Amino acid sequence: xxxxxxxGRGGQGAVIAAELLAQxxxxxxxxxxxxxFYGAERRGAPVVSYARIDDRPILLRxxxxxxxxxxxxxxxxxxxxxxxxGLKPGGTLLVxxxxxxxxxxxxxxxxxxxxxxxxxxxxxxxxSRTMPIVNTTMLGALSRVSSVVSLSAVQHAIDEHVPARxxxxxxxAIEGFHTVRxxxxxxxxxxxxxxxxxxxxxxSEVPExxxxxxxxxxxxxxxxxxxxxxxxxEKCTRCNFCWKFCPDNAIDLDAEGFPVVRNEHCKGCGLCxxxxxxxxxxxxxxxxx
Amino acid sequence: xxxxxxxxxxxxRSGHSACPGCGPALAMRYLLKGTGERTVVSVPAxxxxxxxxxxxxxxxxxxxxxxxxxxxxxxxxGLRAALDALHMSDVQVVGFAGDGGTVDIGLQSLSGMLExxxxxxxxxxxxxxxxxxxxxxxxxxxxxAWTTTTxxxxxxxxxxxxxxDIMGIVLAHHPVYAATLNVAYPEDFLRKAQKAAxxxxxxxxxxxxxxxxxxxxxxxxTVQIGRLATDTGIFPLYEVENGKLRVTRKLGQLKPVRDYIxxxxxxxxxxxxxxDTVEHEVQASWAALLQREAHP
Ligand SMILES: Cc1ncc(C[n+]2csc(CCOP(=O)(O)OP(=O)(O)O)c2C)c(N)n1
Ligand code: SF4
Ligand code: SF4
Ligand code: SF4
Ligand SMILES: [Mg+2]
Numbered sequence: 001x002x003x004x005x006x007x008g009r010g011g012q013g014a015v016i017a018a019e020l021l022a023q024x025x026x027x028x029x030x031x032x033x034x035x036x037f038y039g040a041e042r043r044g045a046p047v048v049s050y051a052r053i054d055d056r057p058i059l060l061r062x063x064x065x066x067x068x069x070x071x072x073x074x075x076x077x078x079x080x081x082x083x084x085x086g087l088k089p090g091g092t093l094l095v096x097x098x099x100x101x102x103x104x105x106x107x108x109x110x111x112x113x114x115x116x117x118x119x120x121x122x123x124x125x126x127x128s129r130t131m132p133i134v135n136t137t138m139l140g141a142l143s144r145v146s147s148v149v150s151l152s153a154v155q156h157a158i159d160e161h162v163p164a165r166x167x168x169x170x171x172x173a174i175e176g177f178h179t180v181r182x183x184x185x186x187x188x189x190x191x192x193x194x195x196x197x198x199x200x201x202x203x204s205e206v207p208e209x210x211x212x213x214x215x216x217x218x219x220x221x222x223x224x225x226x227x228x229x230x231x232x233x234e235k236c237t238r239c240n241f242c243w244k245f246c247p248d249n250a251i252d253l254d255a256e257g258f259p260v261v262r263n264e265h266c267k268g269c270g271l272c273x274x275x276x277x278x279x280x281x282x283x284x285x286x287x288x289x
Numbered sequence: 290x291x292x293x294x295x296x297x298x299x300x301x302r303s304g305h306s307a308c309p310g311c312g313p314a315l316a317m318r319y320l321l322k323g324t325g326e327r328t329v330v331s332v333p334a335x336x337x338x339x340x341x342x343x344x345x346x347x348x349x350x351x352x353x354x355x356x357x358x359x360x361x362x363x364x365x366x367g368l369r370a371a372l373d374a375l376h377m378s379d380v381q382v383v384g385f386a387g388d389g390g391t392v393d394i395g396l397q398s399l400s401g402m403l404e405x406x407x408x409x410x411x412x413x414x415x416x417x418x419x420x421x422x423x424x425x426x427x428x429x430x431x432x433x434a435w436t437t438t439t440x441x442x443x444x445x446x447x448x449x450x451x452x453x454d455i456m457g458i459v460l461a462h463h464p465v466y467a468a469t470l471n472v473a474y475p476e477d478f479l480r481k482a483q484k485a486a487x488x489x490x491x492x493x494x495x496x497x498x499x500x501x502x503x504x505x506x507x508x509x510x511t512v513q514i515g516r517l518a519t520d521t522g523i524f525p526l527y528e529v530e531n532g533k534l535r536v537t538r539k540l541g542q543l544k545p546v547r548d549y550i551x552x553x554x555x556x557x558x559x560x561x562x563x564x565d566t567v568e569h570e571v572q573a574s575w576a577a578l579l580q581r582e583a584h585p
Pocket of ligand 2: 229245246247248249250251261265266267268269270271272273310
């Protein structure tokens with residue numbers, strides 16, 4: 001599973017970016033998930049959104065705290081928002097910035113990539129000078145620096161899901177793909193953007209879902225009681241009232257229709273005794289004489 | 290040996306964590322005997338989430354989804370849509386919520402589900418307070434009852450307002466079927482559960498489910514007190530199918546409400562005059578119910 005966190009400002013399209021990425025990954029045949037962090041979505045305020053991509057259904061529903069990939073839609077956020085928090089060693093940081101990637105050192109070794117997405121988006125007439133919408137440009141760049149999604153899937157997702165100016169958004173994505181620069185990582189061939197995808201291959205690990213599947217009968221609730229029912233068989237008319245009213249299903253009927261208390265599950269409530277018409281059940285002190 | 294009046298299938302396991310003598314535990318047991326094993330149940334935060342799920346165990350033999358308290362109606366709408374998409378339209382979708390989670394916190398979600406004509410059964414088990422969090426008053430707590438938030442001290446005399454009329458609210462949405470049920474009358478309960486399971490569209494159950502610690506009575510009295518609730522006219526049993534009302538437990542002379550009130554600690558402070566007031570109101574609403582049955 002690959003986890004991607006987007007940082008943007010309200011109005012820049014960070015939430016749509018995560019959604020479009022998920023749609024594109026779906027076209028690639030993966031099983032994606034995307035959602036936004038619920039906060040005050042004020043125009044210009046820092047916002048966070050998330051995507052997860054795997055080739056099996058994803059059962060996790062939590063915010064992403066250790067992303068494989070961080071995408072920053074606004075260069076100013078690197079200073080003011082905790083964008084690098086939890087970024088995995090060997091992960092990828094993609095920043096919208098005219099500066100070279102070396103200017104964004106990560107706490108742990110990671111691939112850093114930059115591109116001037118603002119300039120690209122504006123040249124295609126997407127958004128305004130005060131609020132350029134760079135999400136599609138950034139997704140184009142992401143498809144270059146990571147194997148998480150293909151450029152053609154990004155283009156398809158834009159065609160299908162971007163209502164305004166899909167053609168321009170598609171061109172911006174292609175330009176993002178071609179102009180993104182990747183910084184040298186220690187141990188990688190110097191200076192050049194890796195030819196192929198750099199993010200780790202998709203894993204198919206699915207975390208265990210917290211599904212309770214053990215039968216509760218293993219719990220012996222008899223330890224709760226102080227009184228215990230004792231049935232006098234001779235008085236019993238086999239009316240099955242005791243069976244019917246036991247809230248703990250602790251009475252079974254034997255082949256002849258006589259009630260048998262399942263001792264380990266009886267909580268000693270006394271209902272069976274009160275409901276027994278011929279008073280064939282007596283509640284006696286547990287373990288008493 | 291007497292014939293069984295309930296199907297032997299047990300879809301609620303032993304080992305659950307309800308208090309001894311728990312009325313809501315009986316409610317789930319009878320309900321699932323009626324709807325059968327092809328049922329999924331959505332349970333919001335309530336006593337029943339705790340009853341069913343001593344993690345990692347489950348007390349149900351059918352799938353259960355743990356739902357936010359305000360979302361039962363939405364949850365069963367989604368379950369219905371998902372099951373239909375999977376061509377599993379035969380599966381019964383049941384919401385099983387407490388009174389607080391229904392008449393207060395989940396009311397909009399219930400209303401939405403009824404209004405959208407969701408094909409599901411919404412069951413409200415009514416123990417007449419927020420019991421799981423320690424006996425706080427709900428909209429369904431009856432007039433005069435003690436709870437931790439409607440104390441009896443000084444001028445305070447328990448809850449000052451009458452019980453919210455949830456059946457009235459539900460019937461205003463014109464469900465295909467709505468009924469009142471009581472764990473003290475399992476055969477009537479079963480018949481209604483089977484009937485609801487045979488119908489399509491929005492359905493609603495209001496189930497009276499006495500709670501020993503919350504109502505302050507001994508754990509062996511759950512069924513006795515449940516019977517009195519119906520036989521005094523306080524909780525009449527009826528069903529409404531396509532707008533037509535039918536009383537399913539006919540009563541000749543109502544038993545005195547005193548018999549019901551006097552055996553519960555939560556009403557221990559009520560004076561004879563206060564009980565008389567309740568008596569008059571119960572008689573009036575019983576007469577009104579019979580009128581609605583006779584002249585629809
Ligand atoms: C929105 C919300 N508020 C409060 C709670 C806490 N809570 C958990 S169970 C519960 C009691 C619910 O009462 P009711 O629906 O009557 O069910 P009961 O516990 O009586 O069975 C409450 C208030 C919650 N889970 N969610
Ligand atoms: S005492 Fe209660 S729990 Fe035990 S068998 Fe009787 S009814 Fe069931
Ligand atoms: S209620 Fe009493 S008489 Fe009826 S089956 Fe149980 S023990 Fe026998
Ligand atoms: S508090 Fe009442 S409703 Fe809740 S488990 Fe106990 S008896 Fe049942
Ligand atoms: Mg309740």
